[in-house]
Amino acid sequence: MLNYTLRRLMFTIPTLLLISFIIFLILDLAPNDPTGNLPLTIPPEVREKIRASLGLDAPMFVRYLLWCNQFFINEPLNMLYEGFNWCIGDCENRLRVTSWSTRSPVVDLIIERLPQTLWVIGMSYVVGILIAVPIGVISAYKQYSWFDQAGTFVSMIGFSVPTFFTGVLLIVVFSVMIPNDSWFWLPSIYDTTHVVTGLDSAGEWHFSTLWSNLSFQFRQMLMPVMVLALYNAAQISRFMRASMLDNLSQDYVRTARAKGLKEKTVLLVHVLRNSMIPVVTVIALGVPQIFGGAIITEQIFKVNGLGQLLIVGIQGADIPLVQTLTFLFAVLIVIFNLIADVLYGLLDPRIRYE
C-alpha cells in the first residue's frame, strides 16, 4: 500500500508540471489583454508601456520559466521564511508570483480568501452530506414509498434548478420581502471582514459579544450554505440511494437476517457500511470543488472567496493570478484522486494495490 502511494506520488510530479504548462499555454493562446478593460481614454502608447511593464513583451517560454521559478522555488522559500523565519537566499526581495491587477503576491490573496471559502462552501458540503446520507438510506430502504418519491423530487429540483435562481429567490424572500427589522431577515451581502470574537470594542471579553458575533456569522452564512447544501445533498443522496439498493439485494443481507439479527443492525451496520465505500470516494473526489469555491453562489451573495477571485482574474486577464489558482486546483484534484484511491483500498478489503 505504502509502495503504491509513493509510486503514485512520484508520478504526480511530471503530471502536474505538464498540467501547469498546458494551463499556461491555454492562457497565452486565449485572446485577452490585461489593458482591455481599462477606460478608452487611456491612449494606445500608454497601454503598450503598461504591457511592457507587466513583462508581456518577453517570449512565452521565458514567461513560463519565470512563473515556474516564482511558483516552485520562490513561493516555498518565502513560506519557510514567513512561517519559520528560515532564510535561504535573498529573503526580503524575493520575486513572488504577483497579480497584475492588485500588484500584490497571489499567494497572499489566496490565503486572505481561504477562510470565507472554507467556512461557506466547506460548511455547505458538510451540511449537504448530513442531509444526503439519511435521505439516501431511507429512500433505498423504503423504495417507491412516498418518502422515496419526495426525496427523488427534491433531489431533482436541487440538481436541475441552478444556484443563481435559488440564491436570488432566497434573497428576494429573506432580504427583500421580509422587513429588515424582523428576526427572520437575513443579509444578502456577506461581510468578509466580520470576525467572530468575544472581545468588544474596548478589548474586554464578554459572552454576549461572542454570542452576537456568532449569531451574525450564522445568519450571513445561512442563505449561501443552504443554497449550496441543497445542490450537494441532491447529488450525494442519489449516490447513497443507488449504493444502498445494490447492497440490499445481496446474499449477505439475507444471511444476516436469517441469523436473526435485528433489522436495525442489518441496515445500519451491515448494509450502510458496505454502501458507504463508493460514496466516501465520491465525497473525497468532491473536496477540491470546495477550494475552487462556488463561483456563482459566491458572486450572488458577495462572499468574495476563491471563486470570485478567479472570476475577477479571468475578467481582468490577470494571467499570473488565473494561472496560479487553476494550477492549485489541479494540484488538489490530483491529490484528492490519490486520496480517494487509497481510501478505497483501506475501506474495501477486496481491493489490494500491488
Next chain:
Amino acid sequence: MKLKHLMAGALGAALMSTSAIAESHMAQGRDGHVNIIYWQAASILNPYLSGGTKDIEAASLVIEPLARYDEGGALVAWLATEIPTVENGGVSEDLRSITWHITPGLTWSDGTPFTAADVVFTGEYCMDPSGGCQQLAKFDGVESIVAVDDLTVIVNFASAKPFPYGPFVGGQSPIIQAAQFADCMGVAAPTCTDANFNPIGTGPFMVSEFRANDTISMEANPNYRDPSKPAFATLTFKGGGSADASARAVLETGEFDYAWNLQIAPEILDSMEAAGNGTIVSGFGTLVERIMINLTNPSADLGDERSTVAHPHPFLSDIAVRQALSMAIDREFLVEVGYGQAGRPTCNVLPAPAIYASTANDGCLVQDIAGANAMLDAAGWEMGSDGVRAKDGVRLSILYQTSTNAVRQDFQALIKQWWSEIGVETELKNVDAGVFFGGDQSSPDTFQKLFADVEMYANNFDGTDPEAYMGGFVCDKIPSPENAWLGTNMPRYCNPDYDAASAEMAGTADINERARLAKAMNDMMMQDFVIIPLVDRGRVSAHANSLEGVVLNTWDSELWNVADWSRAE
C-alpha cells in the same frame, strides 16, 4: 429686576446648550458608519498603477488632486488655493508653464506637512519610463516639474499647452506622499504592496484594512483639513456581485447607502426604487454610444491592406449611403429600450460640456425612413428583388460588429431591422469586450483593426477639455499596420480642414475660440456622416434616502464630495 436676571440666565443657559449641541453636531465622525457598494471590487488604491474606474474612485476617498471638476464640469481648487489661469498670472503668457499654489497648513493623515516636494515626487513617479504608469497621458508634454518653495509648484511644458490642467487635476492624478513611495519608483512600483494598498493621503478617510478585490475598511482622517468633516467615523467600501445586486442592496434591502454605476434595465431599476428605501441619481458626461463607419475596404481578399486607406470602401465612401444609415435610426426608441433615465438621444460625438455642444445636427433626432429611401434612390442605389439595394454590382451588405453586451445586441437587432427597411442587408457580429477593446495584435477582432463595415461602442474623454479627444480624428491617428494599429481614428477619416482646425485648437488658449473650433470639428464629422452618434449615456447611481449630500459628478470621481456626506436626522 429679578425676573430680568432669571430670563437672562435662562437665555444664557439656552444659548450655551445650543452651542454645545451645535458642537456635537459638527464633530468629525458624528454619524457613525457608511456603506458603499461598487459591483466591481477595487484591486489597488494607486491610480497610477490602475486605470480602472473602480480603483480610481476608491482611491479618491484617500488621496486627492490639486484641483478637480465639480458636477457642472467646472474646475475647482482642491488642495490648491485657486485655479491658475492666464488672467491671474498662474499660467504664463507663452502657455508653457503653470504655477500651482498649495493651500498652507495642509497635512497628510500621518500628521506630516504636505509640501510641494510631494507634488514634484508624484510627477516623477508617474513619468518614470519603467514604471508602467497608467495615467501617463495626464503628463503628456511635461518637460519638468519644479518646487519653488514649500507651497509653490511650477509645471513646465515642452511646447505651448493651451489646456495645462492635465497633471494633478481630477481623480486620475492625485498626489501621493513622497516619504511613503520613495522606494517605489520605476520597476519597483509594483513591489510596494503596502503603499499601494494603504496610501497615506490628505483625503477625508484613511485605510484601516484593505482586502484586494473585496472590501476596504476605512476610518475618518483625524488630520483632515476641516475638523468637522467627514460626518462618518468609519466607511466600508464593498466590491463584487453585479449591478442589479448592488442596486437591490441600496434600494430594496437597505443594507448599503450608496451603489455605483447601475447599468441595468430601466424598468427593473424603477421597480426597485418604488420600494422607497433609496433614490436613483443620474448625470450626463461625454460618453456617447456611436457607430463608427469604416471608410476603407475591410475585405479579407486585400490581405495586409485590409481596412487601410489604400482601398476606399466600395459603398460606404458614398456620403448618401452613410447619411441614409443615420436617418433610418430612431434614437429615442433606442434610449427607451436600452438606457431609460441613463440615456438621451444625441446627434453629436461631442455632447458636453455645454459650451462645446453643437446644435447644428439636431435633425437626426427624428427617424426618417422615407427620406433615407429617397436619398438612396437619388444616389442611384436601386432596390433589388431580394430587398437589398445595389449599384454597379455592389450590394449594400454590411457587417456590423460590437462588443458582447445585452444592450448592444438589442441595439444591433433594432438597427438591423431599420436598415432592412431602407434596403440595406446587415450581418451582426459581437466580440468579447476583453478582445474587442484589448490591443492583442494577433487578434483580427479588435476595434482598432475594424475588419468590418461598421462598429459600435461608446467612448468619452477625461475631464472637460475635448482637444485630445477631437484631435484623435486627424489623418495621423488612423490605425494601420505601420503604427501597429494604435490609433483612435476608427472611421479612417482624413479631412485637411479638420486637421487644420485641430492644429489651430492646439495653439488657442481663449476658451470661446476653443469652443468654436471644437464645435466646427464636431459638425464636420457629423455632416460627413463618418460617425453616427446614437445615445448620450449618463451615469446612474443610487443612494439611501437617509444619506445626504450626494452630488453625482460625471466629470470626476463619484465620491469626490464624500467629506460632505452625512446621515439625515
